[in-house]
Amino acid sequence: MGNFLLKRIIATIPVMIIVAIIVFTLIRLVPGDPAAVIAGNMATNEDIARIRTELGLDRSFLTQLGIWGKGLIMGDLGQSFFFKKDVVGLIGERLEPTMALAFLTIVITVLVAVPLGTLAAWRHGGWLDRALMGFSVLGFSIPVFVLGYLLVYFFSLKLDWFPVQGYKPFANGVGPWLHHLLLPAFTLSIVYVALIARVTRASVAEALTEDYVRTARAKGLPESRVLIKHALANAAVPIITVIGIGIALLIGGVVVTESVFSIPGLGTLTVDAVLARDFPVIQGVILFFAFLYVMVNLLVDVSYLILDPRIRY
Amino acid sequence: MTTPTTSAVLPPSPLVGEGLGERGSLDSGNTVAPHSTVPLSPTLPHEGGGGKGAVLSVRNLSVALPVGADRPFAADNISFDVKAGEILCLLGESGSGKSIISFAVMGLLPDNVRVSAGEIFLGDENLLTLSPAALRGKRGDDIAMVFQEPMTALNPVMTCGDQLDELLAEHTQLSAVERKAKTLAMFEAVKLPEPDRIFTSYPHQLSGGQRQRIMIAMALILEPKLLIADEPTTALDVTTQAEVLALIKTLQRERGTAVLFITHDMGVVAEIADRVVVLQNGKQVEAGSKDQVLRQPREAYTQMLIASVPGTEPPAEGIAHDGTALLSVVGLGKTYSSGGWFQKKRTTEAAKGVSFTLHPGETVGIVGESGSGKSTVARCITRLIDPTVGDMQLGSTRLDGVSRDSLKLARKRIQIIFQDPYRSLDPRQRVGEAIIEGPLNFGVSRTSAMARARELMNLVRLSPDVLSRYPNEFSGGQRQRISIARALALDPEVLICDEAVSALDVSVQAQVLKLLEEIQSQLNLAILFITHDLRVAAQICDRVLVMQRGEVVEQGTARDVFITPKHAYTQRLLASAPGRGFEFATQHIAVP
Numbered sequence: 001m002g003n004f005l006l007k008r009i010i011a012t013i014p015v016m017i018i019v020a021i022i023v024f025t026l027i028r029l030v031p032g033d034p035a036a037v038i039a040g041n042m043a044t045n046e047d048i049a050r051i052r053t054e055l056g057l058d059r060s061f062l063t064q065l066g067i068w069g070k071g072l073i074m075g076d077l078g079q080s081f082f083f084k085k086d087v088v089g090l091i092g093e094r095l096e097p098t099m100a101l102a103f104l105t106i107v108i109t110v111l112v113a114v115p116l117g118t119l120a121a122w123r124h125g126g127w128l129d130r131a132l133m134g135f136s137v138l139g140f141s142i143p144v145f146v147l148g149y150l151l152v153y154f155f156s157l158k159l160d161w162f163p164v165q166g167y168k169p170f171a172n173g174v175g176p177w178l179h180h181l182l183l184p185a186f187t188l189s190i191v192y193v194a195l196i197a198r199v200t201r202a203s204v205a206e207a208l209t210e211d212y213v214r215t216a217r218a219k220g221l222p223e224s225r226v227l228i229k230h231a232l233a234n235a236a237v238p239i240i241t242v243i244g245i246g247i248a249l250l251i252g253g254v255v256v257t258e259s260v261f262s263i264p265g266l267g268t269l270t271v272d273a274v275l276a277r278d279f280p281v282i283q284g285v286i287l288f289f290a291f292l293y294v295m296v297n298l299l300v301d302v303s304y305l306i307l308d309p310r311i312r313y
Numbered sequence: 314m315t316t317p318t319t320s321a322v323l324p325p326s327p328l329v330g331e332g333l334g335e336r337g338s339l340d341s342g343n344t345v346a347p348h349s350t351v352p353l354s355p356t357l358p359h360e361g362g363g364g365k366g367a368v369l370s371v372r373n374l375s376v377a378l379p380v381g382a383d384r385p386f387a388a389d390n391i392s393f394d395v396k397a398g399e400i401l402c403l404l405g406e407s408g409s410g411k412s413i414i415s416f417a418v419m420g421l422l423p424d425n426v427r428v429s430a431g432e433i434f435l436g437d438e439n440l441l442t443l444s445p446a447a448l449r450g451k452r453g454d455d456i457a458m459v460f461q462e463p464m465t466a467l468n469p470v471m472t473c474g475d476q477l478d479e480l481l482a483e484h485t486q487l488s489a490v491e492r493k494a495k496t497l498a499m500f501e502a503v504k505l506p507e508p509d510r511i512f513t514s515y516p517h518q519l520s521g522g523q524r525q526r527i528m529i530a531m532a533l534i535l536e537p538k539l540l541i542a543d544e545p546t547t548a549l550d551v552t553t554q555a556e557v558l559a560l561i562k563t564l565q566r567e568r569g570t571a572v573l574f575i576t577h578d579m580g581v582v583a584e585i586a587d588r589v590v591v592l593q594n595g596k597q598v599e600a601g602s603k604d605q606v607l608r609q610p611r612e613a614y615t616q617m618l619i620a621s622v623p624g625t626e627p628p629a630e631g632i633a634h635d636g637t638a639l640l641s642v643v644g645l646g647k648t649y650s651s652g653g654w655f656q657k658k659r660t661t662e663a664a665k666g667v668s669f670t671l672h673p674g675e676t677v678g679i680v681g682e683s684g685s686g687k688s689t690v691a692r693c694i695t696r697l698i699d700p701t702v703g704d705m706q707l708g709s710t711r712l713d714g715v716s717r718d719s720l721k722l723a724r725k726r727i728q729i730i731f732q733d734p735y736r737s738l739d740p741r742q743r744v745g746e747a748i749i750e751g752p753l754n755f756g757v758s759r760t761s762a763m764a765r766a767r768e769l770m771n772l773v774r775l776s777p778d779v780l781s782r783y784p785n786e787f788s789g790g791q792r793q794r795i796s797i798a799r800a801l802a803l804d805p806e807v808l809i810c811d812e813a814v815s816a817l818d819v820s821v822q823a824q825v826l827k828l829l830e831e832i833q834s835q836l837n838l839a840i841l842f843i844t845h846d847l848r849v850a851a852q853i854c855d856r857v858l859v860m861q862r863g864e865v866v867e868q869g870t871a872r873d874v875f876i877t878p879k880h881a882y883t884q885r886l887l888a889s890a891p892g893r894g895f896e897f898a899t900q901h902i903a904v905p
Contacts, residue, residue, distance in 0.1 A: 211465040217421055218460075219480045219531070220453035229479070235468050292414055309515040 008301065012294045019290040020072060023283050024065055032058075034081050034277035038125070055081055068283070077287070078280035082273070087284035090269065097167045098265035101257065104185040109192040110243065115222045117200025117239075118191070118232055122223075124205055132197055139194030144253060148187045148260040155183055165262035184261040188253060192246045199242045203235035210234065244300035248293050281282050321734065354669035367434075368538045369395040369418065374431035375728035376413050376422065376595075387413040387426055401563065402582045402603075404590035406474055406818035407789070411575045413539045413595075418573070421446040435539065436822040439788065454484040457532035459561075463524035468518040473527050474512030477534060484535055495534065503530045503560060505548045520552035521683075526560070533564055536550075543575045547659045550682035551845065555889035560587055577818065579622045580848070580892030583607055591615050591754075607897055619721055619897050623848035626856040626869040634672035634855065639839045640694070640727075640807055641670045644766030645703030647689050663689040665863045667703070669856075671807065674833065678845060678871070680852030680886070686863040687843045691811050694841070695729055696720055706867035707807070725755060728800035732812035734792035738784040744795050751853075762802070769798040773828060773836075790821035794828065799867060801832070809841045814849060847890050851875045859883045 031272040035052040036043070052058050054065065071078055077087035122127040156164040168176040205212065208231050216230040258267030266285060273281035303310050376388040388410040395401045403411040416422045419432055420440060433440045435455060440448060460466040468476060474496055493512070500508035503526040516524055525534040525545060532540055539703035542561060546554040555768055560586055565572050574584060582589055582603065589606040591599040591614070599612045610616045645667040649661040664686040671677050679687040693700040696712060705712035709725050732738040738747055748769065749762035757765075773794040784792055793813065800808060810829070814822045830853065834841055844850050851871060858868040859880065867880040880886045887893065 120546055180319060211460060211462055212468040214421065215458075215528075216468065218452055218458040219483070220449045220451065221479065222449070223484055225479070225483075229471070230468050234468065237469075251483045306878060310517050 001077065004305070005298075007044075007301070008298050012291075014202045015294055016287070020069070020283075020287055023286045024068060024291075027279055027282055028061065032277045034279055037277045053229070061221040068280075071285075077284035080273075080278055080281045082276040082278040082281070087280050088197045090281060091284055091288055092265065093267045094266045095266060096169060096265075097263045098183060098254050098258070098267060099252055100170060101185055101188070101263065101265065102247070103179050104178075105192070105245070105250055106247060107186040107188040108185055109196055109246065113196035114191070114232075115202050115241065117197040118204050119210060121204035121231075124226055129201070132201065134192040136198050139190045140198055142190070144187060144191065144256055145260055147190060148257060151183055151187055152261075167263045167265070180309060184257050184263065187260075188257050192250065196239065196246060198240055199241050200235070201237045202272060203265070204231050207235040217230070217284065233307070239303055240300055240303050240307065244296050247296050251292055267301075276285070316652055318888075330663070331684045346560060367394040368397050370432075370434040371414070371418070371433040371575060372434070374414065374417060374433060375429045375536070376410070376426055377429035378416055380658055386410075386594075386595050388417070388430070389597075390593075391590075391597050392433070392448050393590050393597075393600060395571040395573050397538070397571050398566065398569040398794065399587045400562070400574050400585055401408075402574045402586035402589045402604075403587055403592060404576060404579070404582055406577055407440065408594060409592040411577075411592050411594035412543055415458070415543050415573060418539075418541060419452060419456060420445070420450075423472060424793045426712045435555040450484075453480055453537075454535050456539045456541065457535070457537040458543065459528045459545045461526070461547050463521050463528055463548065466528060467514055467524055472513050472515055473519070477531050478526070479532065480531060496530075499530045499882055500527075502564065502632055503527075503533075505530070517645065520553075522551055522557060525549060525553075525557050529557070529560060529564070533568065533570070536568055537570065539573065540569045541575070544577070545574075546581060547576070547578065551847065551891075552682065552885060554581075554891060558891065561585070578891065579607070579619060579819065579889065579897065580895075583895035583897070590616070600771055607845035607895070617820060621820045622830075622897055623823070623826075623846075623850055623852040623889050625875065625893050627854075627875055634675040636672065639708060641704075641706045641840075642690075642694065642705040644666045645695055645705065646701050647686075647698065648701045658823040659845060662863045664693065664700075666798040667858075667860075667865055668813045669858055669865075669868065671839045672839060673839050674808065674837045675856070676833065676842055676854050678842045678844065678850040678857040679860055680844055680850045680857060680884075682845060682861035684862070685860040687845075687860050688811055689863075689865045690860075691729065691809050691841065691843050695724070695727055695809065712725055725751075725803045727807045727809065728804055729811060730793070730800050730807040730813040731841030733816050734789050734796055735816075738792055738797060738799075740784055743781055743783055744787075747784075747795070748799045748802050751799070754816070755803070766798070769801055772801070772832060773798045785838070788821075789817055793817060793821075793825055797825075797828070797832070801836075805838070807839045807841065811843045812845065813842075813848060815844065823848070847875070847887060859886065 033048070033052075035048045035055060035057060037050050039048045049058075056064060060066075062105075068078060070142035071300045075088065077091070079085070080087055080090055083090060116132055120126075120132045123129055152164055155161045163180055166180055169182045204227075210231075212234070213226060213230050216226045221230075254265060255270055257263070258265045259271060262268075266288075269281065270285050272278070274284065363604055371391055371393050374388055374391045375386050378387050380383060391410075391414060393401060393403075403414060405411040413422070413426065417428055418435075418440065418442075422428070428441055431441075435451065443451070463813045467473070470601050474476045474493070477496045477499070478489075478492050481487055481495060485492070487495065497508045497512060501513055505523060505526050511519065511523070511527070519527070528545070540561075543729050544785060545561065546557050549557060558581065561572070561574075562806065564570070568633070574581075575584060586603040588602050589600065590597060591606060591610075591612070593614050599606060599615045599769070601609065606615060606620060610619055616847050646662065648660050667679060667686075667690055679690060681687045689698070692698045694705060694712065695705075696717065700713055703713060707726060709892070710726075712723055716818065721886075738744070742750075745763065745766055748766040749759070752762040752765065763780075766780060770780065772779040775791060775794055775798070779786075791862070796813075813829075817825060826849065829840070832838065840853075841852055842850065856869065857871050857874045858865045859874065859878075859882065860866065861882045867874060867878065867883045874883060875887065878887055
């Protein structure tokens with residue numbers, strides 16, 4: 001296991017290098033001059049050229065890449081053009097809301113989807129099963145922003161249960177934190193509940209037809225134990241895989257949700273940085289997301305080892 | 314049809330064993346103590362002197378299949394008793410309903426089938442009237458079950474120890490320490506090596522035989538009154554089978570357990586049964602003591618079943634086939650190596666130094682247990698895999714060391730029939746298309762290939778009209794006939810049968826073997842017959858190779874190998890064949 005972890009962690013290094021180069025190149029291929037954006041509408045060509053020199057954008061592509069790469073090795077993502085701040089510090093400031101939202105969403109999703117899917121598989125064709133399937137179709141078809149505004153309209157504006165927007169840091173207490181986060185997290189979780197419940201249902205239904213489930217019943221075990229320890233435990237690998245994919249998609253999804261609920265997280269930072277052509281911030285945020293993806297994948301692979309003793313790398 | 318049922322012959326109330334008791338007691342070889350002949354009250358069949366010691370009592374049980382099934386009842390008016398310390402075999406071919414009866418007893422019938430009539434008594438409790446919770450309390454405790462597939466019947470993600478532990482936790486008040494001690498003691502009792510290591514092992518780390526021992530340990534640890542064993546040794550090698558059968562018998566004798574033993578294998582019945590109930594298409598055909606049913610069967614169906622069991626001795630000296638060999642294999646070897654950059658390299662010799670010849674019209678058998686390398690040899694000859702070393706020659710054509718492309722013409726001359734007729738035919742291809750596919754590849758016109766396919770269907774005794782059907786419309790035996798027709802479509806000189814009859818019911822097996830023999834003499838085919846079944850090999854082979862761990866340990870004429878085996882492994886293999894030495898009725902009765 002230790003050996004496997006070490007190998008996998010070393011293997012992330014080339015992945016990150018390739019992502020870094022691609023991100024750096026792509027941004028410079030997109031039309032739009034950061035210097036012009038910073039200089040504003042009234043600026044002269046000289047002003048723009050001066051700003052460009054200040055930012056180092058007048059140097060050759062490879063020189064710029066070299067400077068950025070050197071910084072990266074030292075853990076320095078560069079300076080934001082727009083905020084005039086360290087990119088690492090900037091990501092650090094915006095990290096908590098995004099991570100809190102993603103974490104709460106995943107918790108809600110898993111707590112709802114896995115039991116629901118398991119019960120639906122157990123009572124295959126029953127009312128719960130059919131209701132879940134109907135809900136899935138609905139969950140897949142409604143875009144997050146539509147659902148978000150609908151929920152804000154009912155729960156915040158009409159019923160006044162939740163704040164319309166904003167974020168309270170965790171440090172200010174769990175109550176306010178949860179109060180601000182619950183509605184966005186719930187919104188985000190709908191589509192993942194639909195996805196993961198379906199996968200759970202299919203996977204558990206298949207496990208329930210296996211011989212070892214028959215053995216478990218022949219042992220006189222209660223159905224709850226048959227379902228959880230025998231069917232679900234064997235169905236876990238595909239479910240965990242989809243949860244991993246869900247987390248990856250979710251990190252992309254927060255960009256939209258944070259805009260709808262005005263949460264000052266990485267999503268809003270990304271949108272602002274793109275609009276301002278703030279190259280160092282865009283590069284830094286994308287690199288950070290890529291790193292998260294790689295880590296989530298690693299965690300998923302490690303969980304396979306724990307969940308299924310037959311899997312050995 | 315030959316299905317007069319015993320229940321129709323006997324009055325419904327007396328125990329089946331009872332009704333046959335008089336007949337049985339006349340038979341000097343009867344191992345069952347004479348039963349009381351006091352008739353039972355039909356209303357209280359579970360009580361009274363006649364039922365004394367009856368642990369399980371099945372009374373006029375009918376299990377209904379869903380509407381639209383091929384027959385209305387999976388089990389139709391079945392009655393039998395199992396007494397303490399007794400082994401009752403339910404004997405039947407596929408579709409006989411034998412497994413359904415065991416699931417009915419366990420209360421584990423699939424959702425779409427249900428008990429439509431009858432009673433099932435465990436002691437004096439009717440299991441069919443118990444609440445689901447009460448029945449669950451009995452499962453694993455009073456009634457335990459061992460299943461056919463030890464590979465899939467254990468939970469792959471739970472340690473073997475935990476799988477027994479949860480059973481004890483559910484049914485006993487023992488502490489965790491006591492449970493572990495009891496489990497380890499039980500592992501010891503089923504003769505598992507290193508119980509401590511097995512306790513923390515996962516099922517995939519154990520062999521098939523060890524897994525079945527785990528199942529038996531799990532079934533017997535709570536000393537159930539009734540053990541249901543559903544084909545518990547069918548998936549095991551013959552030597553392992555002999556050990557597991559002996560184990561079940563010993564433990565059952567020690568503990569006085571009543572055993573309901575389900576099997577299709579007459580040899581196993583001869584080995585283990587006290588009494589036998591023969592089933593066909595859900596109906597009870599015949600019941601009685603082992604000796605009576607196997608030696609003096611009354612019903613035509615039973616007689617046919619027994620006549621189909623191949624004997625363990627070759628019938629006659631095979632014809633000597635001399636002259637030029639059609640296929641000659643010299644020093645064939647196949648080595649697999651695993652491991653790579655980081656792991657230590659490991660090599661496995663799947664076959665090593667295999668040499669033999671095959672003449673036109675001759676049948677050579679390769680017998681061995683799983684992992685002996687017999688299928689590896691077949692696959693090397695057909696070049697489905699490439700041998701590591703060795704020479705293979707078909708007539709004047711070399712088979713080894715040449716590219717796969719240049720083998721195309723040689724492939725036409727060697728055809729193979731696989732074990733599982735349910736998986737070796739493409740389910741989305743009409744059987745006619747499957748048969749002509751090979752000839753079309755070799756440039757035969759569609760019309761003449763189809764004409765040949767019709768001839769072949771006649772040869773394998775199927776109607777040529779069914780060529781446009783799909784494989785799922787055929788039974789296992791019919792599919793294997795189609796597989797034979799498919800193999801013959803290329804006019805091969807060598808036919809390799811890789812466990813070609815192993816998945817078939819014994820009566821169907823007999824027909825297919827007979828068919829193969831006829832086709833062989835008509836076409837002067839050379840047959841390489843690969844099987845784990847010694848009885849089949851003894852009947853069909855002229856010469857036999859015995860393989861163990863990749864090596865040929867003995868080879869010779871079928872009579873030499875089966876009657877005077879020289880190698881210790883061959884002797885052990887033959888001694889393990891179930892029912893060996895039991896004289897079936899085969900020779901004494903004429904099949905109607």
